Amino acid sequence: MxxxxxxxxxxxxxxxxxxxxxxxxxxxxxxxxxxxxxxxxxxxxxxxxxxxxxxxxxxxxxxxxxxxxxxxxxxxxxxxxVQHSPSQVRGALNLATSHHLGLYRLPEVLSRFTRRYPAVDLNLEFMDSEEGCDAVESGRLELAVITLPRAPSSRLITQSVWDDPLALCAAPDHPLHQTGTLDIEQLARHPAILPDRRTFTHRLIADALARAGAEPQVRMSTNYLETIKMLVSIGLGWSALPRTMLDAGVTALPLDMGIRRTLGTAVHRGRTLSAPARAFLATLGADAQSRA
Structure with a gap:
């Protein structure tokens, strides 16, 4: 063999x-x-x-x-x-991340990393956070930067990097903005646009509503938060989106459910990380510290 x-x-x-x-x-x-x-x-x-x-x-x-x-x-x-000294970081880095993280959190980190380590062959795969965890756990990918599960597999080591509070939101002219005060019962009577129920983010939102005795009426599902934002902006429903995504077209509702995600990294507990992976984690940690 x-x-x-x-x-x-x-x-x-x-x-x-x-x-x-x-x-x-x-x-x-x-x-x-x-x-x-x-x-x-x-x-x-x-x-x-x-x-x-x-x-x-x-x-x-x-x-x-x-x-x-x-x-x-x-x-x-x-x-x-064998081929390279410790000061020369090179080789392949197979990295999974979600579209949202790739658009909003990682551009500066990736730019800094590729400038500092030009000999690294970076293979970036975009996928849902759940798929990223599976890819690391199976050994197909070395590292994932994702929305972290609340109860990760025992085979994974996860590290928090960013706190990501979510806001209940809707288009400015949505009826939910016209109520003056808003409660959970009023919210639940209107259709929602949420990620698929199998995603970590959907579970966070649904669980927060369930604790208040409500269940969302899901009108549409998509795992692309940018698409959800567009659908919300044209009045098709309310959603819960990262506060960093809100703007004049999608505004926060006057009801704070305290929903927040944790964004970070996942690696396999039994895997010895390559030099590129260690360098990337160091770059990511330095960036997070600079923004703290």
């Missing part, structure tokens, strides 16, 4: 097909298929089921995947340690 076989296996799983893995590895599809077949023969087990153009993990493949990812990650760490 060699690492090229493990790499082919992992890429097929992550890309979802032989052809996509071949393109990513700059190999022919037959070469990738041959590496997988050799690995399966060596292990005496079929690792993937080929169903049409897609692939699915067998039980043996599911057991091998986290081990293969760990071997490849450790090999990359060994390569960095």
């Amino acid at each position: 060699d690492t090229t076989q493990l790499q082919a296996f992992v890429e097929i799983v992550e890309q979802g097909s032989m052809s996509a893995a071949a393109e990513r590895l700059h190999l022919t599809q037959s070469a990738v298929s041959k590496r997988l077949q050799t690995l399966e023969q060596l292990l005496g087990n079929q690792l993937l089921d080929r169903i049409g153009r897609s692939v699915q993990l067998t039980d043996a493949g599911q057991r091998l995947l986290p081990i293969a990812r760990r071997i490849l990650a450790d090999l990359d760490l060994a390569r960095q340690a």
